[in-house]
Amino acid sequence: MKFSLIKKKIKRYLVFTSFAYRIGVCIAAALLLAAGVFAGAFFEETGLICAAGLLTMAEVLSDYWLFFGLQAKEPQKMDFLRTSGFGMEVIRDAVMMDLLRKFLTALGILAAAYLLAGLSGGFLYMALASYAFSILGTFLSRYGGMFLANACIAQFAAAIVLVSLLCMSRTGLSQYRLAVSLLFAVIGMGASALTVAEGMRIVKGGYDDE
Amino acid sequence: MKLLQNSGIPIYQQIAEQLKTDILSGRLKEGEYLPSIRGLAKELKISVITTMKAYEQLEAEGLVTAVQGKGFYVNAQDSEMLKEQHLRRVEEALMEAISAAEIAGMTREELEAALRVLLEMKEGQKD
Amino acid sequence: MAESVIQARNLRKKYGDFQLCIPHLEIPKGFATALIGENGAGKTTLLNILSGVRLDFEGEVFYFGNQSQGLDGSVQERIGYTGTGGYFLPNWTVRQVGELNEMLFSRFHKERFESLCEEMGLGRSRSKSVKKLSDGNRVKLMLTAVLSRDTDLLILDEPASPLDPLMREQLCDRMRDYLDGGNGGRSIFFSTHNIADMENATDYCLIMEQGTIVEEGFVEDLKEKYVLVKGEAADAAQAGDILFSMNRGSYGFEGICPARDLERFAGMDVAVEIPTLSQICVSVMKKSRNSVQ
Numbered sequence: 001m002k003f004s005l006i007k008k009k010i011k012r013y014l015v016f017t018s019f020a021y022r023i024g025v026c027i028a029a030a031l032l033l034a035a036g037v038f039a040g041a042f043f044e045e046t047g048l049i050c051a052a053g054l055l056t057m058a059e060v061l062s063d064y065w066l067f068f069g070l071q072a073k074e075p076q077k078m079d080f081l082r083t084s085g086f087g088m089e090v091i092r093d094a095v096m097m098d099l100l101r102k103f104l105t106a107l108g109i110l111a112a113a114y115l116l117a118g119l120s121g122g123f124l125y126m127a128l129a130s131y132a133f134s135i136l137g138t139f140l141s142r143y144g145g146m147f148l149a150n151a152c153i154a155q156f157a158a159a160i161v162l163v164s165l166l167c168m169s170r171t172g173l174s175q176y177r178l179a180v181s182l183l184f185a186v187i188g189m190g191a192s193a194l195t196v197a198e199g200m201r202i203v204k205g206g207y208d209d210e
Numbered sequence: 211m212k213l214l215q216n217s218g219i220p221i222y223q224q225i226a227e228q229l230k231t232d233i234l235s236g237r238l239k240e241g242e243y244l245p246s247i248r249g250l251a252k253e254l255k256i257s258v259i260t261t262m263k264a265y266e267q268l269e270a271e272g273l274v275t276a277v278q279g280k281g282f283y284v285n286a287q288d289s290e291m292l293k294e295q296h297l298r299r300v301e302e303a304l305m306e307a308i309s310a311a312e313i314a315g316m317t318r319e320e321l322e323a324a325l326r327v328l329l330e331m332k333e334g335q336k337d
Numbered sequence: 338m339a340e341s342v343i344q345a346r347n348l349r350k351k352y353g354d355f356q357l358c359i360p361h362l363e364i365p366k367g368f369a370t371a372l373i374g375e376n377g378a379g380k381t382t383l384l385n386i387l388s389g390v391r392l393d394f395e396g397e398v399f400y401f402g403n404q405s406q407g408l409d410g411s412v413q414e415r416i417g418y419t420g421t422g423g424y425f426l427p428n429w430t431v432r433q434v435g436e437l438n439e440m441l442f443s444r445f446h447k448e449r450f451e452s453l454c455e456e457m458g459l460g461r462s463r464s465k466s467v468k469k470l471s472d473g474n475r476v477k478l479m480l481t482a483v484l485s486r487d488t489d490l491l492i493l494d495e496p497a498s499p500l501d502p503l504m505r506e507q508l509c510d511r512m513r514d515y516l517d518g519g520n521g522g523r524s525i526f527f528s529t530h531n532i533a534d535m536e537n538a539t540d541y542c543l544i545m546e547q548g549t550i551v552e553e554g555f556v557e558d559l560k561e562k563y564v565l566v567k568g569e570a571a572d573a574a575q576a577g578d579i580l581f582s583m584n585r586g587s588y589g590f591e592g593i594c595p596a597r598d599l600e601r602f603a604g605m606d607v608a609v610e611i612p613t614l615s616q617i618c619v620s621v622m623k624k625s626r627n628s629v630q
Contacts, residue, residue, distance in 0.1 A: 086410065
């Protein structure tokens, strides 16, 4: 019963992803993993931090082919979803499953790179940082505009991840991993909640006048 | 069926006329159903309301009967009524000829003579 | 009127200067009903309300002849609506639109969607995203999607405008085909500016002006209600008082008026014709705009 519910939600997410998007995400994940392993093996913690930055950028960029423009006010009001009784339910599930997918990707890639490169010192806080800032970036880029805007946001999000993680590593702040992880987790959860709430607010906004 | 868009005669009347001819000449037989209104509209590429109006006119003239949910079937044409229908057509055509003759300034005698000549010509063709 | 597929009472919707106000609305069942009016007359707002994609209005709407049936999921399942602007997310591909329909509507037929895509000329665009489709193809995609479902009512917002003449003819064919397939149980409600192209697929007509309905009726009845009058230039001034709207030149005039006003032309040398639907609509719209100003 529980399993079929999850399956339904996954199906609802997948229907929003085009074939090209799925292939692209798989290839990007493989490349990032490879990059993470090599960078981790050569540059240790610093290498893994770079991989986390790249991952953040990739996640924000890829959203251009998924929900880019979802929160745009004007032209995209998605009348089609409102012609069905469950349109809203489907898109909410899809947006939430997308967040879950992004979290699992960050966790999975960094964990695998960490283990394969034989590092020590932990990776969870990096995954949380990458997730938190990729979601914040995604949130901003979903207001739409040009691809360039999306690319700028992606680089900016990556820079924040890089800078904050590198600072931590240099200043020895990473000793307090638990506290730092908690901080990133809070940011990540806040960004996720904001993304779902704002996306649904705009999509549902078409029912009424803004 | 030939429908003329710009003849000045409403399309529904053209349809009614042609179906009427089919009924009076016996091509559409008693008890037979006319095509469904939406089916005919589709065939003729015209709106449903136009075919509906044509059928309603035929119904008003007593040529067909509507059955709820089934369509329109052709009524028995009793010979008296049939004759009357034909007679009315002849009268209409003659009235048209008379008004044309008036415009042309033909006298009554000339008109009668023209009719006679035409009748003879027609009989001559038959032989 | 016979049975109705939609009944609405006291519809009201206000934004800015615009006000939609329709005390009574009935769409006949089994026919194609055209909604005609100027830009900004409120056509899209009305269609949005009736199709359920807009909920902020006052008034009551009932569906499928049931006086207690408001809009819910089961009613939406029976309605196919095509819109104008942001109907799909621009990223969706043609294939995804099919998959989404399958997910959202239980009476969607995938095979029919596939074959309609081919027939409508979208066969080679399956992987194209909506934002890369031309306006005409986007309309075709919306039509393909709604026609792939078993519905009892189509609500189409300006389906003809972005289509080329050949596709418009095909649209009319498909509309008649849809009505024929339902054996009298299916209805269409569509808005259009292309009255002449759509006349042969229009049974009932609603003319809207400034948020309200100013004239309605079956096309054949409207053509009896109104006449097209043509006359000599000398009579133009006098005729202008009787006619709803008039085109006059140095050789003569023509215009539309209700058939019952024909007697007022006594003494003038005029010819009378059956007007086209387009002529009727234009002059009713002009007349009601003048009376408001």
